[in-house]
Amino acid sequence: xxxxxxxxxxxxxxxxxxxxxxxxxxxxxxxxxxxxxxxxxxxxxxxxxxxxxxxxxxxxxxxxxxxxxxxxxxxxxxxxxxxxxxxxxxxxxxxxxxxxxxxxxxxxxxxxxxxxxxxxxxxxxxxxxxxxxxxxxxxxxxxxxxxxxxxxxxxxxxxxxxxxxxxxxxxxxxxxxxxxxxxxxxxxxxxxxxxxxxxxxxxxxxxxxxxxxxxxxxxxxxxxxxxxxxxxxxxxxxxxxxxxxxxxxxxxxxxxxxxxxxxxxxxxxxxxxxxxxxxxxxxxxxxxxxxxxxxxxxxxxxxxxxxxxxxxxxxxxxxxxxxxxxxxxxxxxxxxxxxxxxxxxxxxxxxxxxxxxxxxxxxxxxxxxxxxxxxxxxxxxxxxxxxxxxxxxxxxxxxxxxxxxxxxxxxxxxxxxxxx
Numbered sequence: 001x002x003x004x005x006x007x008x009x010x011x012x013x014x015x016x017x018x019x020x021x022x023x024x025x026x027x028x029x030x031x032x033x034x035x036x037x038x039x040x041x042x043x044x045x046x047x048x049x050x051x052x053x054x055x056x057x058x059x060x061x062x063x064x065x066x067x068x069x070x071x072x073x074x075x076x077x078x079x080x081x082x083x084x085x086x087x088x089x090x091x092x093x094x095x096x097x098x099x100x101x102x103x104x105x106x107x108x109x110x111x112x113x114x115x116x117x118x119x120x121x122x123x124x125x126x127x128x129x130x131x132x133x134x135x136x137x138x139x140x141x142x143x144x145x146x147x148x149x150x151x152x153x154x155x156x157x158x159x160x161x162x163x164x165x166x167x168x169x170x171x172x173x174x175x176x177x178x179x180x181x182x183x184x185x186x187x188x189x190x191x192x193x194x195x196x197x198x199x200x201x202x203x204x205x206x207x208x209x210x211x212x213x214x215x216x217x218x219x220x221x222x223x224x225x226x227x228x229x230x231x232x233x234x235x236x237x238x239x240x241x242x243x244x245x246x247x248x249x250x251x252x253x254x255x256x257x258x259x260x261x262x263x264x265x266x267x268x269x270x271x272x273x274x275x276x277x278x279x280x281x282x283x284x285x286x287x288x289x290x291x292x293x294x295x296x297x298x299x300x301x302x303x304x305x306x307x308x309x310x311x312x313x314x315x316x317x318x319x320x321x322x323x324x325x326x327x328x329x330x331x332x333x334x335x336x337x338x339x340x341x342x343x344x345x346x347x348x349x350x351x352x353x354x355x356x357x358x359x360x361x362x363x364x365x366x367x368x369x370x371x372x373x374x375x376x377x378x379x380x381x382x383x384x385x386x387x388x389x390x391x392x393x394x395x396x397x398x399x400x401x402x403x404x405x406x407x408x409x410x411x412x413x414x415x416x417x418x419x420x
Contacts, residue, residue: 033148034157036205037141040198041164044104044137047194049172050179051111051187055127058184062120072127074373077251079131080138081369087139088362092224096144101203103136108195115188139362144206146350146361151414154347155295159288162342166288170281225353230360235300236352238409239345240367242308242402246345247371249311250338253395254280257379258318261388265322272324276331283335291339299413300344300351304406307340312399319392341402351412371398 059069090099110130117123141161149157179186230236259273266272294303314333317326345364353360375398379391 030153030157030160031148033206034145034160036201037145038160038164040100040104040141040202041161042168043194043198043201045165045168046172046175047111047191047198049169050175050194051191052172054180054184054187058188059120059123061184062123064120068120072124075124075128076131076134077369077373079128080135081366081373083132083135084139084362084366084369085359087136088143088227088358088360090136091140091143091358091361096140096147097202097206099136100140100144100206101199103133103138103140104195104199104202106130106133107137108133108192108199111188111195112192115185115192135362135365138365139358142346142349142365143358143361146346146353149350151351152296154350155300155343156292158295158343158346159292159339162346163285163288166281166285170278170285224358225360227359227363230349230352230363233352234405235348235409235412236360236364238304238402238405239348239352240364241405242304242341242345243364244367244371245308245311245399245402246338246341247368248375248398249315249334249371249395251368251372252375253315253379253391254334257376257383257388257391260383261318261322261392262327265388266324266327268324272327276327279328280331280335280338283332284339285335287336287339288343292343294340295344295347296413299411300348301406301409301411303340304344304348305403307337307344308399308402308406309337311337311341312396312403313337315392315396315399319389319396322388337399348409348412351414 055073056069059072087099087103107130110126110133114123114126114130117126145157145161146154175190179190254277258276259270262268262273262276263270291303291307310333314330314337317330317333320326349361349364375395379395382391382394
C-alpha cells in the first residue's frame, strides 16, 4: 500500500514537470458542457470587469452623493441575494438551460438600458434588475455543472468554471480602460454585447438531448434533493460557511476596506491596490488546477480546511503589519486559500445533493452574496470605530469559522475511481 502511494506521487510529480501534459490530464474526460460553461463564465466575467469600475462614477454624473453612487453597486448584490431562492425553485421546475439563458439575457438587456439611463433612479432600478438575472444565471450554471459530471470530476469541473471567471475578471478591466476614455456609458453597451455572446453560447451548445444523456451517465437522472435534506448534513453547512467567508473576504473586503487600508494606513498609491489584486488573482490561478485535482483525488475536506486557514492567516498578516512585504505575502496567501476553498466547497455541495438540487445550490450561492453585502458594512464600522486591524481580525475570525465547520464535517467524496 505504501509503495503504491509513493509510486502515485512520483507519477504525479513527473507529470507536473511536463506542464502541457499535466493540464491536459486535468481536464481530460470532462464532459463538453464543462468547456461550454467555462466559455460562458469567461464572456460574462470579461464584460463585468469592463463595466464594474465605471458604475459608481457613472452614477455620480447624476449629481448624487457617494453613498447613493455606492448603492448602485450594492443593489446588484442585494437583489441577487433576495432572488436566489426563486432562481433555485425555477431551476428544479423548468431546467437549468432555460434559466441560464434567460438570466444572462436579463442582465444584458438591463445593462444596455442602464447605459441609456437619463436619471439616477432609472440606473438604480436597472442595476437591480440585472441582479435578478445574475442570480438566475449563477444558480443555473452551478446546478448544470454539478448535474453533468461524475462525482470524481466535480472538483476539476469547479476549477474550470471558476478559472473562466478568474481569467475574464482579470482581462476585462484592461479592455475597459480605453472605453471609459471615450464615454462612461460605452462599457454598459459592451457588457451587454459580451452577455449576448455568452447567452448564445449557452443556448446553442447546451442541447437538451445531450444533457439528458450526460445526466444518465453521471447518475443524476434522479429527483432533485430537497433543501430540507441538505441542511441536515454537516458537510453542507461547512460548504455554506466557507462560501460566506469567501464572499466576505474576496468579494467584500478586497474591494472595499483593503483599498482604503493601502492608501490610508500604508500611505501607498492606488496602483498598489491593483498590484495586490493582480498578485492574489495570479496566485489563485496558479493553484486552481492543483486544488481541483486534490479535491477529486484526495477528498474535499483537506483543501477546505487548509484553504480556510490560509485565508485567515492572510488577514492576520494584514491586521498585524502595514508594510509592503507582509501585504504582498497576504495577497499570495489569499489567492492560494481562495483556490482551495472555491473548488472544494462547490464539490461538497454537488456531493450532498447528488448533482441535483436547485434550492440547495441557491442557498449556497446566497451565502456568498450575504458575505459580500454584510462584510464591507461590518468591516467599515470596525474601521471607523477602532482600526483596520479590528476589521481584518474579524475577517480572519469568519474564515476560521469555516475551518471549524470543515473539521467537523465527514468526507463526502466516494472514491470509486481516482483520476490521474
